[in-house]
Amino acid sequence: MKIAVASGKGGTGKSMVAANLAWSLSGSEQVTLVDCDVEEPNLHLFFPEDQPSVSTVTMQVPCVDADRCTLCGECAGFCAFGALVVAKDRVLFFPEHCHSCGGCAITCPAGAITETPRPIGTITERTLSPSLSLVTGTLNEGEVLATHVIREAKETAGTGRWVIFDASPGTSCPVVETLQGSDFCILVTESTPFGLHDLALAYDVTSQMGIPSGVIINRSDGKDEGAHRFCDEKGIRVLAVVPFDRKIAEIQGSGDLISRRDPSWKDRFCAIGRACRSLVEGA
Ligand code: SF4
Numbered sequence: 001m002k003i004a005v006a007s008g009k010g011g012t013g014k015s016m017v018a019a020n021l022a023w024s025l026s027g028s029e030q031v032t033l034v035d036c037d038v039e040e041p042n043l044h045l046f047f048p049e050d051q052p053s054v055s056t057v058t059m060q061v062p063c064v065d066a067d068r069c070t071l072c073g074e075c076a077g078f079c080a081f082g083a084l085v086v087a088k089d090r091v092l093f094f095p096e097h098c099h100s101c102g103g104c105a106i107t108c109p110a111g112a113i114t115e116t117p118r119p120i121g122t123i124t125e126r127t128l129s130p131s132l133s134l135v136t137g138t139l140n141e142g143e144v145l146a147t148h149v150i151r152e153a154k155e156t157a158g159t160g161r162w163v164i165f166d167a168s169p170g171t172s173c174p175v176v177e178t179l180q181g182s183d184f185c186i187l188v189t190e191s192t193p194f195g196l197h198d199l200a201l202a203y204d205v206t207s208q209m210g211i212p213s214g215v216i217i218n219r220s221d222g223k224d225e226g227a228h229r230f231c232d233e234k235g236i237r238v239l240a241v242v243p244f245d246r247k248i249a250e251i252q253g254s255g256d257l258i259s260r261r262d263p264s265w266k267d268r269f270c271a272i273g274r275a276c277r278s279l280v281e282g283a
């Protein structure tokens with residue numbers, strides 16, 4: 001069962017939901033939590049520090065042999081991303097533009113291009129308990145190919161009984177990459193007009209991808225009529241409403257999880273997991 005946790009905007013409590021859900025389910029199930037917010041991964045902050053294992057994410061980029069290169073310009077003409085420019089006396093390469101398609105090496109008539117790995121990020125694996133592990137993708141500063149690191153993080157997580165992906169906020173390519181292959185998506189929103197607007201955007205992405213979804217309204221001030229109306233119209237289940245509560249804010253502010261502090265919240269998050277599964281099975 002692969003569940004993505006997403007939100008149309010930042011600051012809704014998406015990571016809080018992902019961490020609590022994973023922690024709660026791991027009381028009785030094997031769970032892998034995957035931090036796909038690779039530009040600002042922070043899920044590890046909810047858990048005690050351990051001995052992580054770190055591996056490098058690389059992508060293949062071209063390497064031009066100046067002795068063989070005839071400066072014909074074929075490679076630069078082929079590259080749709082402007083990563084290669086043929087100057088008077090050499091080929092210039094701009095690695096941050098390269099999408100690692102491999103096309104320039106195939107195109108080069110002189111066989112002057114080979115491919116070489118370039119580091120763009122890391123994958124960190126942590127064992128948080130015998131039944132809970134955390135995989136964190138981190139994009140190196142200045143790099144842009146977040147989707148590449150997300151794909152590697154998801155592959156590292158494998159296909160366990162429960163895999164929970166924490167997406168980056170918004171609806172751009174990294175979110176689509178995170179949602180790809182998920183069985184279900186939890187959309188986290190809050191009780192404001194901005195929250196509702198961004199919920200609609202995020203729902204559009206999940207529905208276009210054919211992924212069933214449910215909604216958690218976080219930091220509710222009790223005035224959630226707009227979100228409930230939206231969910232009714234779209235036929236989406238409201239999985240939970242988390243109240244705007246000083247005690248909850250203090251627990252989260254201290255880096256703790258409400259499900260770890262309060263068994264009733266652990267039960268509620270387990271029930272959310274079961275509801276997701278039954279919605280998938282009933283779809
Ligand atoms: S591998 Fe593809 S994207 Fe990268 S420089 Fe070559 S043609 Fe351009």
Ligand code: SF4
Nearest residue numbers: 069070072073075108
């Ligand atoms: S296609 Fe090959 S030979 Fe032509 S400019 Fe590029 S690297 Fe040089």
